[in-house]
Amino acid sequence: MAQRSRRATIYDVAQAAGVSKSLVSLVLRGSPNVSQARRTAVLAAIEALDYRPSQAAATLAGGTSQTVGVVIDDYTNLWFVELLRGLQEGLGEAGLRIAVSDRTLNAHVQADPLEGFLSTRVEALVVATEPTETMRYPNQIPLVVAGNRQRQVPGSDLAASDDALGARLATEYLIALGHRHIGHISGGDGPSALRRQGYTQAMLAAGYEPHVITVMPQTTEEHGYRGAQRLFEEHPESTAVLAGNDSMAMGVLAAARDRGLLVPQDVSVIGYDNSPLSGTHLLRLTTVDSRNRDLGLQVAEQILSKLAEPDRAAQVIQLEPRLIERGSCHTPRTTL
Numbered sequence: 001m002a003q004r005s006r007r008a009t010i011y012d013v014a015q016a017a018g019v020s021k022s023l024v025s026l027v028l029r030g031s032p033n034v035s036q037a038r039r040t041a042v043l044a045a046i047e048a049l050d051y052r053p054s055q056a057a058a059t060l061a062g063g064t065s066q067t068v069g070v071v072i073d074d075y076t077n078l079w080f081v082e083l084l085r086g087l088q089e090g091l092g093e094a095g096l097r098i099a100v101s102d103r104t105l106n107a108h109v110q111a112d113p114l115e116g117f118l119s120t121r122v123e124a125l126v127v128a129t130e131p132t133e134t135m136r137y138p139n140q141i142p143l144v145v146a147g148n149r150q151r152q153v154p155g156s157d158l159a160a161s162d163d164a165l166g167a168r169l170a171t172e173y174l175i176a177l178g179h180r181h182i183g184h185i186s187g188g189d190g191p192s193a194l195r196r197q198g199y200t201q202a203m204l205a206a207g208y209e210p211h212v213i214t215v216m217p218q219t220t221e222e223h224g225y226r227g228a229q230r231l232f233e234e235h236p237e238s239t240a241v242l243a244g245n246d247s248m249a250m251g252v253l254a255a256a257r258d259r260g261l262l263v264p265q266d267v268s269v270i271g272y273d274n275s276p277l278s279g280t281h282l283l284r285l286t287t288v289d290s291r292n293r294d295l296g297l298q299v300a301e302q303i304l305s306k307l308a309e310p311d312r313a314a315q316v317i318q319l320e321p322r323l324i325e326r327g328s329c330h331t332p333r334t335t336l
Contacts, residue, residue, distance in 0.1 A: 009051075010024050010025070010051070013049060019038055023042065024042055027039055027042040027043065065120055065122055066096055066097065066123065067120070068091055068098050068124045068125070069098075069116075069117030069122040069125045070084065070099065070101070070125075070128060071128060071129050072101070072102055072129055073102075073128070073129040074102060076220065076247075077219070077220075077247070078247055079147075079273050079275070079290075080292075081276060082275070082292035082293040083128060083292040083299075086292065086293035086295060086298075086299075087296035087297070087300050089293075089300070090301060090304075091303065099122070114135050114136055114137070114138075118138055122141065123142075123303075123307065124143065124144070125142070125144075127149075127153065130189065130190055131145060131149055131151045132151070133151075137153050142157070142303050143155075144156060144159060144302050144303060146296075146299050147159075147160050147161075147190065147191055148160040148191045150193070156314060157315045157316070158315070158316045158317070159295055159299045159318075159319075160191075160317075160318055161318070161319045162318050162319065163191045163198065164194040164195065164197050165198060165320065166195065166288040166323075167184075167195040167196070167198030167202070167242065167272070168198035168202045169321065169322070170199075170242050170272070171184075171199045171242060172206075174240045174268060175206050177240075177329060177330070177331050177332070178331045178332050179239050179332050180239070181238045182199075182203065182211070182238070182242065183211040183212075183213065183235055183238045183241045184200075184210065184213070184242045184243075185215065185227035185228055185241060185242075185243050185251075186214045186215070187215065187216065187244045188216040192244050195244060195272065200212070211231065213228075214227075215248075219247060220247050220248070221247045222251060223248060223251065224243055224247065224249060224251025224255075226251070227248065227251070227252075228256065229259075232256075239267055239268065239333075241267060242272075243269065243270065245271060245275075246271035246272060246273050246287055247277075248271070249287070249328075250283070253269055253283070253285075253328075264328050264329050265330060266333065268286075268329035268330055268332075269285070269328045269329070270287060271287035273288070274287045274288065274292075275287075283328070284326040284328060285326055285327075286323070287323075287326070288321050288322070288323055288324070291319050294319055295319055298317055298319065
């Protein structure tokens with residue numbers, strides 16, 4: 001059989017089946033208002049032509065996109081890796097897929113990151129970034145805010161990890177090892193603010209002075225490096241550092257190396273998020289597992305629940321984080 005020179009269209013299917021384009025659309029949408037004979041003819045033509053319907057065309061024709069739109073901050077943020085994996089696993093079982101928009105990547109066009117999703121009629125939306133006043137939030141489809149955010153969207157569900165508890169667990173772990181001079185490299189708002197809060201509470205409860213270095217606006221390896229440089233300059237007595245996330249912890253490790261400090265012998269380091277990098281043999285980073293895959297699964301469950309029961313009340317779900325011990329922490333050389 002000769003190889004087709006172009007991709008089959010809906011018009012090709014209609015011609016091969018001897019029906020109208022509109023009837024093909026009805027079959028694709030699963031309409032019951034099609035006779036069995038014509039449905040069989042259309043499905044046979046689709047298989048023979050290896051037809052793959054255009055998602056955009058099907059949506060514009062009145063069908064559903066079978067897609068959930070997800071708005072994130074930045075593709076370079078490792079926090080999203082496991083979140084998206086869990087979200088796709090949870091939605092995939094229901095025949096839904098995800099489409100991701102990076103707010104930072106598209107900031108130069110000054111467009112509402114939700115607008116594109118709404119125009120393609122997504123089934124639901126996930127806002128995994130800080131909601132803003134300029135975003136156009138829909139009333140007619142489910143919306144879940146993922147992660148602790150300062151602004152909550154009225155009527156939306158929320159799913160997050162308990163960031164204050166996670167930072168408190170990490171700080172208390174370092175205190176139990178004998179550390180007294182523990183610094184914290186922190187980001188800006190949202191989850192970072194709650195992690196600062198948890199760290200500060202644990203330090204004050206133990207009778208120790210908190211030392212927070214806040215870096216903004218991002219929480220990358222470079223920001224962690226700069227923050228750790230400041231911490232070691234301003235507080236050279238520091239024997240442990242809690243980083244705002246695993247990417248920042250990598251920067252802390254680099255800053256310690258450049259200062260001639262050994263990890264964990266001279267300084268202990270804890271990350272946050274339990275990203276795939278943290279468990280590598282090279283880093284062996286002790287970190288807080290914010291259970292991002294579980295969070296993604298929870299968001300998927302909330303979306304499916306809302307699709308099944310559009311009128312149910314908004315839900316707020318908070319997962320409990322846990323500390324993952326690896327090789328980047330040790331008792332201090334001297335207890336001061």
